Amino acid sequence: MKLRALNHIPVHVEEDHNEVLKHIYKNIGAKHLPLENNTLVHFDSHPDLLIPADLAPSDCYNKYQLFEKISIENWILPGVFAGLFRTVIWVCPPWCNQIKPGVYNFKIGCDKDSGRLAVSCLESYYISEGIYKPDHKLENAKDLRLIVLRLDENINQLELKDCIQNVKDQIDEVEHYILDIDLDFFSTLNPFVNLYKDANLYPQLKELYTYKPIPEHLEIGEKMKLGEEFGAARQKMLTTLEGIFTFLSQNESIDRYEGEGEEYLPSISRIVESVGKHYPRADVDWLQIHNAGCTFDDSELPHHISSKQEILNLMSSVEKLLSYLEKPPTVITVARSSHDDYCPPFQVEEIQSSVLNLLQMKYPATKISLDYQEDDE
Structure with missing residues (x-):
């Protein structure tokens, strides 16, 4: 051309x-x-x-x-x-x-x-x-x-x-x-640093969502194998957390949640308690909180x-x-x-x-x- x-x-x-x-x-x-x-x-x-x-x-x-x-x-x-x-x-x-x-x-x-x-x-x-x-x-x-x-x-x-x-x-x-x-x-x-700031939300999300990367010292073949495994596990984690926060957005509490992700419930319960102390339930966007969590991997947004x-x-x-x-x-x-x-x-x-x-x-x-x-x- x-x-x-x-x-x-x-x-x-x-x-x-x-x-x-x-x-x-x-x-x-x-x-x-x-x-x-x-x-x-x-x-x-x-x-x-x-x-x-x-x-x-x-x-x-x-x-x-x-x-x-x-x-x-x-x-x-x-x-x-x-x-x-x-x-x-x-x-x-x-x-x-x-x-x-x-x-x-x-x-x-x-x-x-x-x-x-x-x-x-x-x-x-x-x-x-x-x-x-x-x-x-x-x-x-x-x-x-x-x-x-x-x-x-x-x-x-x-x-x-x-x-x-x-x-x-x-x-x-x-x-x-x-x-x-x-x-x-x-x-x-x-923009997520100050999300529900009074509840100290950001560091709690960082602890819950942060991803541990593949060690640098591994051989390339092992890195490739773990790359797929880590990626699949990470996606399963994020999908599970999205399901839990979707449940929260539709229900008064997390007490009746039944499904995958039981290991995440203690951390999420602490988040719910912290946010509830400072913000009316009607003002809380739980899916926005999940989206904020998704910005963490082994680093965070600059x-x-x-x-x-x-x-x-x-x-x-x-x-x-x-x-x-x-x-x-x-x-x-x-x-x-x-x-x-x-x-x-x-x-x-x-x-x-x-x-x-x-x-x-x-x-x-x-x-x-x-x-x-x-x-x-």
Whole structure:
């Protein structure tokens, strides 16, 4: 496909991060980006590299069905399976540890056993979601190269040199790439930290839901075997806990619960007692409490409200990295992430203004579209 050169760089600003995918599709359809194997440079406090639970593999080939089923944490991998992306570079701030820095080459494909999408990456981020499968159990698999770069205040540190060079080499290999920035890269909230805070809920959920990862020292074959076993056990646990909290949402107490998960009842009873002391039953959303618990694996959602100086330092680091890459992006997408509180609402406008000013300084030919304002009209 012969691409059409643009005389400007489109910048699409959306509120929810998954909304940027439609702009990437539009630019592919308009022949501004390649039809497949694109490179995505993704600045974010979160990887966004999960898979929607109700997504059938065939949904990835129907963009309208796809847009309906993706959300902020899982909009990228369906694009990999559909062939849009071949390389994803996740650039995260210093406080993020969901996936260790490094280079990962793995596959996403259709699990022969379940018919659902799965990945062959042995990181806890995937095992704890129950979506790990070894290569030989995946059909119609697509390759993904994931580069994870944790961007500290000084991007010239020796320990970052190799990973930064990997990013530079990747950009040098392609004629086009997509630059994607979530404003929560610069400052981020974990919206669940203060959920029913008076009941001291968050640490109790952490104790109940936290997942113990596969030991690092094991041989790869043993890790693969345990990856499936741990993933299946984790999914059984989460399904059982969802059933218990669903029961709670429909009944006055947990006393009459009969079903799997008896081992979890003492912990849940303590949670019920703590929450009940401080909040009227009518005000308690038990399924929201379960969803908050599901955010724990062997880590938790990042929570770091940055000072103005920290934001300035990160802005400088981003500018340095973009300068080092030299090549300008073909398309830029930006997510505000303030309605869901992942970017602190009281900081979002200032961060957005700084990011857009940085982009205009680096790439004078930018054309900014505040698409989220059109969505609100």
